[in-house]
Structures are given as C-alpha cells and as structure tokens.
Amino acid sequence: MIHMFRAVLYTQWKWSRLIVVLGTIAAFAIPLLSVQGAARADRGALQAQDLLRSVQSWGSLYPLLATALGLFMAMAAWAPDHRGRHIHALTLPLERWRYVLLRFTAGFVLLAAPIAAILIGSSLAVLTATLPPGLQAYPIALGVRFAFAVFVAYAVFFAVSAGTARTAGIILAVIAALILVQVFASMANLDLDLFGAAQTALLLGPGPLAVFAGRWMLVDV
Amino acid sequence: MTDAIHIERLHYRVGNAFEIKDLDLHVPAGSIYGFLGPNGSGKTTTIRLILGLLRPLSGKVTVLGDPMPEQHARILARVGYVPEQPHLDTTLTVRELIDFQAAFYPRWDRARAEELVARFELDGDQLFGRLSKGQKAKLMILLALAQCGDLLVLDEPTDGLDPVVRRDILSALVTYVSERGATIFISSHLVHELERVCDWVAVMDNGRLITESPMEKLKHGTKRLVVSGVPREIGDPPFRMLSRESSNGAGESWVVGDWEPAMTSYIESLGASVREVIDLDLEDGFVELLRSFRGRTPHA
Numbered sequence: 001m002i003h004m005f006r007a008v009l010y011t012q013w014k015w016s017r018l019i020v021v022l023g024t025i026a027a028f029a030i031p032l033l034s035v036q037g038a039a040r041a042d043r044g045a046l047q048a049q050d051l052l053r054s055v056q057s058w059g060s061l062y063p064l065l066a067t068a069l070g071l072f073m074a075m076a077a078w079a080p081d082h083r084g085r086h087i088h089a090l091t092l093p094l095e096r097w098r099y100v101l102l103r104f105t106a107g108f109v110l111l112a113a114p115i116a117a118i119l120i121g122s123s124l125a126v127l128t129a130t131l132p133p134g135l136q137a138y139p140i141a142l143g144v145r146f147a148f149a150v151f152v153a154y155a156v157f158f159a160v161s162a163g164t165a166r167t168a169g170i171i172l173a174v175i176a177a178l179i180l181v182q183v184f185a186s187m188a189n190l191d192l193d194l195f196g197a198a199q200t201a202l203l204l205g206p207g208p209l210a211v212f213a214g215r216w217m218l219v220d221v
Numbered sequence: 222m223t224d225a226i227h228i229e230r231l232h233y234r235v236g237n238a239f240e241i242k243d244l245d246l247h248v249p250a251g252s253i254y255g256f257l258g259p260n261g262s263g264k265t266t267t268i269r270l271i272l273g274l275l276r277p278l279s280g281k282v283t284v285l286g287d288p289m290p291e292q293h294a295r296i297l298a299r300v301g302y303v304p305e306q307p308h309l310d311t312t313l314t315v316r317e318l319i320d321f322q323a324a325f326y327p328r329w330d331r332a333r334a335e336e337l338v339a340r341f342e343l344d345g346d347q348l349f350g351r352l353s354k355g356q357k358a359k360l361m362i363l364l365a366l367a368q369c370g371d372l373l374v375l376d377e378p379t380d381g382l383d384p385v386v387r388r389d390i391l392s393a394l395v396t397y398v399s400e401r402g403a404t405i406f407i408s409s410h411l412v413h414e415l416e417r418v419c420d421w422v423a424v425m426d427n428g429r430l431i432t433e434s435p436m437e438k439l440k441h442g443t444k445r446l447v448v449s450g451v452p453r454e455i456g457d458p459p460f461r462m463l464s465r466e467s468s469n470g471a472g473e474s475w476v477v478g479d480w481e482p483a484m485t486s487y488i489e490s491l492g493a494s495v496r497e498v499i500d501l502d503l504e505d506g507f508v509e510l511l512r513s514f515r516g517r518t519p520h521a
Contacts (some may be wrong), residue, residue: 007324011313086310090274092325093298188428 004094009106016076020181022109023069027117030065031142032124034058048132051219059216062118062146067212069114070153077107078161103156111150119143124219137219149211222334223286225404226271226374231280234269234449241266241428244280248406253398255415255436256408258425258509264408265305267425268376270345271406272302285371298326301365305376307357315343315360319367325366334367338502341389348430355461356385362390364399375398379414391418412504416440422503424510431514432478436503443506446475447497448488455491459484463513472496 006171013020034055081089122139131137160171179193185192203213232333234240242264248254257262268482269275271282273290282289284296309318312518315338323329338345341359343352352360358378375393395418398405409415415422418438423433439459443463449472455462455515461478472493485495 004326007321009309009319011321014312014317064465080312082268084308084310087274090304091272091300091304093294093296093299094325095294 001098005102005106008102008151009109011080012077012103012106012200013110013120016073016107016110019069019072020113023065023072023102023111023114024117026061026065027114027146028121030058031118031139032128034218035125035129048135051132051135052217055217055219056215059218062142062216063149066146069111069150069154070201071155071157073107073154074161075113076159077103077158100162104155105152107158108151110152115143115147115150118146118162125218130155131219134221135219136221139218140217142216144156145216152209152211184187223250224248224283225252225280225285226254226406227283228267228271229268229281231267231282232278233266233275233280234278235266238256239263239266241270244428244430246423246430246433250397250404251402253394253405253407253419254419255419255422256406256425257291257410257415257422259410259414259511260409262426263428265376266428268374268406268408272297272300272374272464285312298328298372301368301373303358303371303373303375303378305364305380307349307361308348311359311386312348314346314348315352316345318349318364319345320358322364322368326370330367331489333369334363337363337366337393339395343407351454355382358382358386358390360400362393366393368402370455371401371403373407375405377409377412378407387414394418406435412507413502416503422427422506426439426511429514433512439506440503441500442479442481443507443509444477444480444502445499445501446480446488446495447499448473448475448495451488451493452491457489463509476501478506478510 035051036054090096092099119139122137122142126137126139160168163171178198182192182194185194201207202209204210222284224247227248228244228428230240231244231246231398232240239261243413244267246267253337256264270277271284271289273282273293275476285299285379286442289296313321319334320339323331323334327383337343337359341363343356343360343363347356349357349360362378363373375394379390379455382390391414394405407415407419419436421434422436422439424431434442442460444468445492451473458477460480462477464476480498482498
C-alpha cells in the first residue's frame with residue numbers, strides 16, 4: 001500500500017505543485033504582513049488598537065486562503081481521472097474506497113506545506129514584532145485553526161469534485177430550488193428565511209463550517 | 222479446459238436504447254479469443270461488464286475463477302486491460318506512467334517493461350499527451366503486458382493504427398501468450414486481424430451473441446454452396462442455413478455454417494445436388510452471419 005500511496009502522492013504533486021507553492025508562499029507571507037510595522041515597545045493603547053485592526057483585516061484572508069486551497073487541491077485531485085472518465089482508476093486492482101482514500105490523503109499531505117508555512121510565518125511574525133502591553137500572540141492556535149479549515153474545505157470540495165457532472169447538477173439544482181422557494185416566499189410575504197437558517201446551521205457552532213466564521217487573530221487581547 | 226471468462230445469462234440495459242440480453246460467453250483459459258462485432262454491437266459494454274466497470278441487471282460473470290464484480294480488486298490484479306480510447310493522464314511522461322502502474326501490481330515485471338520500451342522505441346521522457354496514436358497504443362500494451370496478468374482484455378487495441386504498429390503489437394501479444402500461457406480476450410471489427418491470431422471467436426451484434434466457436438470451425442465450417450434441384454422446403458438441416466438465394470436459374474446459392482463434407486448426403490437425400498462448395502474467409506463468413514442474424518431479428 002505504501003508504494004501505491006507514493007505513486008498517488010507523486011502524481012498529485014505533479015498536478016497541484018503550482019497551487020501548493022503559491023499557497024505556501026501566501027500562507028507564509030500573510031502573518032508577517034499582518035504585523036508589519038507593528039509595534040515598537042513604546043507604543044501605547046492607541047497603537048494597540050491600530051495593530052488589532054491591521055491583524056483583523058489581514059485575518060480575513062486566512063479562511064479565504066483555506067477555502068481556495070481546499071477547492072483547487074480537490075479539483076486537481078480529480079481532474080485527470082475525470083478527463084480519462086475514471087477508467088484507469090476503476091481498473092486498478094484495489095477497492096474503490098481505498099483509491100479515494102489514497103487520493104484524499106495525498107492531497108492533505110501536500111496541504112501540510114501551507115499549514116506549516118502559516119505556523120512558521122506566524123511564529124516568525126510574533127518573534128520579530130514587539131507587541132504593545134496587553135496584547136498576546138496566538139501562532140499555534142492560528143495554525144491549528146487554519147489546518148482544520150483547510151481540512152474541512154478540502155474534504156467538502158473533494159467530495160463534490162469526486163462526483164459526476166450529474167452530482168454537481170443535482171447540487172446546483174438544490175441550491176437553485178432553495179433560491180426559488182426563498183424568492184416566492186418573499187413575494188408572498190411568508191415568514192421564511194431559508195438562507196438565514198442555512199447560515200445558522202452551517203456557520204454557527206457547532207455547524208460544520210463554523211471554523212471559517214468569526215475573527216482570525218494572530219494577535220489579540 | 223476451464224474458462225478464463227465465464228458469462229451466464231447476462232442482462233444489462235442502458236436506458237431504452239440498448240441492451241445486452243441473455244449473453245452466454247465462455248473464454249477458454251490459454252486461448253486467444255476474438256470478439257467480433259460491428260461498431261455499436263455491445264463489445265465495449267460487454268468488456269466493461271467483464272471488468273466490473275458496469276453492473277449487470279442480472280446474470281453471472283466469473284473471471285479467472287472469481288465472481289465479478291464482487292472480487293474485482295482481486296481479479297484486476299491478474300488482468301491487463303487496454304481500453305478503446307487512451308485513458309491515461311496526458312500530463313505524465315512515459316516513465317512516470319510506468320512507475321505509477323508498477324506500484325499497483327505485485328507481479329510487475331520491470332525487465333519486461335524496459336525491454337518493451339526499447340522494442341517499441343518509446344521515449345521515457347515524452348509526455349503521454351504528446352505521443353502519436355501508435356505510440357500511445359504501444360504504451361498501453363506495454364503497461365498491460367508488464368503487469369504479468371493471466372488475462373489480457375483488449376478493446377480494439379489496434380483500431381486506426383498503421384500496419385507496422387499493428388504488427389508490432391500483435392507480435393508482442395503472441396509472444397506473451399506463448400511465454401506465459403495467458404488468455405487474451407481481444408475485441409475488434411478488423412476481421413482479418415483476428416483471423417491471423419485468434420483460436421476462438423465470438424460474433425456479437427445488437428447486444429446479442431450470434432455465434433461462439435473455435436476459429437477453425439467457424440472458418441472451415443462456413444461455406445457457400447451452389448445447389449441445384451432443391452425443393453422449396455428442406456426441413457431441418459444438420460447445418461446452419463445463413464442465407465438462401467436463387468442463382469440466376471442455375472439453382473440456388475446457400476451460405477451455411479457448421480458445414481461438414483458428409484452433409485452433402487443430406488442435400489442429396491432431398492433430391493438435390495451440390496454443384497460447388499466454395500470456401501469463405503472469415504470476413505465473408507462474418508458478413509453472412511450478421512446478415513442472417515439481422516434478417517431474423519426485427520430490431521437488428
């Protein structure tokens with residue numbers, strides 16, 4: 001099985017290396033940029049507010065980066081199989097769930113690079129900046145949260161990408177149906193908020209996408 | 222002799238347009254089995270059912286003694302497959318594709334792979350997407366042969382290739398069979414090609430099996446007879462009447478299957494006489510079989 005994994009990992013690296021390299025550079029740079037110019041030791045309370053604002057605005061890039069990495073890595077994992085109509089994969093001598101697991105794991109192993117880059121970039125950022133009194137740095141927590149967000153995004157998009165065009169069509173049809181129902185409900189003045197309900201279910205804890213919501217702060221009180 | 226592939230009463234349907242119905246097939250182990258049929262006759266669908274890529278509605282498929290699709294991983298470890306269309310990733314090089322494939326097959330023969338790379342004059346650093354059609358076909362054959370399977374399933378592997386490449390591929394296949402005693406199941410509509418290499422042949426049309434027999438029996442048993450003095454009704458003959466036409470007042474021209482010289486006496490017992498027995502090659506026999514089948518089935 002280790003030979004198979006190595007072979008799958010190699011192909012996946014070849015297909016997605018540009019995504020991994022760009023994602024790793026971005027993941028390394030964002031924490032450093034977020035505290036750029038931060039904080040000499042003599043800064044007072046007002047400067048602490050400036051720093052928090054800067055960290056918060058840069059922080060919105062972490063979930064975006066995690067989502068983009070998950071999306072593009074998942075697409076890269078399946079694109080060649082889709083092009084070959086899955087015939088090569090389906091005629092390999094292993095159970096299909098094992099093949100899917102190999103592809104999934106290989107993608108996540110490659111995503112370890114940007115996750116490590118966040119950890120390293122965050123740690124370097126807090127080491128090179130002098131934080132105003134009262135503020136604390138959370139590089140490990142940020143790295144763990146980013147890893148979790150990348151995992152969730154990759155898993156969701158991997159599952160969607162693995163499906164056929166018909167599956168994607170069904171998903172789009174369900175979303176379109178929800179929009180239509182919402183539009184008709186609004187026109188009929190019905191008290192129905194499907195998207196609010198969906199947002200609550202998905203984004204608020206313990207929703208599956210809650211990790212993306214809220215503030216992503218490298219430095220906080 | 223056991224069967225490398227054994228299919229019993231297989232039924233598969235794609236929408237309302239096409240179905241394979243009551244298919245029985247027996248591919249003897251160690252044979253080179255030609256699977257003939259016109260385009261759209263169901264050859265590729267049958268192959269996909271054999272490999273577990275499609276699930277039948279009913280019936281039983283046994284490959285190398287194991288049920289398909291229940292044991293597909295175990296079976297596919299012993300089966301080399303070359304599909305009709307190149308299915309490999311176009312962004313990988315020849316060498317990368319060989320290495321990828323090698324990782325999945327425990328019996329992978331690295332020496333054979335190297336030998337075939339040299340024999341087929343493939344450049345290891347060339348991307349699959351940049352290979353010519355002939356080179357792609359050769360690489361796919363290489364991958365199927367180097368995994369040292371007991372069964373090779375080849376779906377029109379030489380279709381559209383020039384005669385030199387076709388000959389190279391067929392020669393590699395014949396060498397493989399003679400060395401390993403493996404079974405080859407090869408589908409094609411190129412009748413002459415199969416005639417040269419196969420020892421068993423089946424003919425399919427419109428999702429039905431028309432005939433399955435040893436190649437020699439089909440080749441030598443299909444004849445055109447020029448017969449005179451034939452009554453209108455000829456009862457139940459010991460041969461298969463594929464077609465019957467009057468021949469410009471000079472009696473009748475019959476195309477028959479399963480013919481043996483001793484059957485002349487049956488025709489003579491009807492008060493008729495056989496004036497000429499003409500050998501048909503496989504292609505003529507194939508065409509007559511199809512004509513006869515289509516004449517009998519309303520949907521063909």
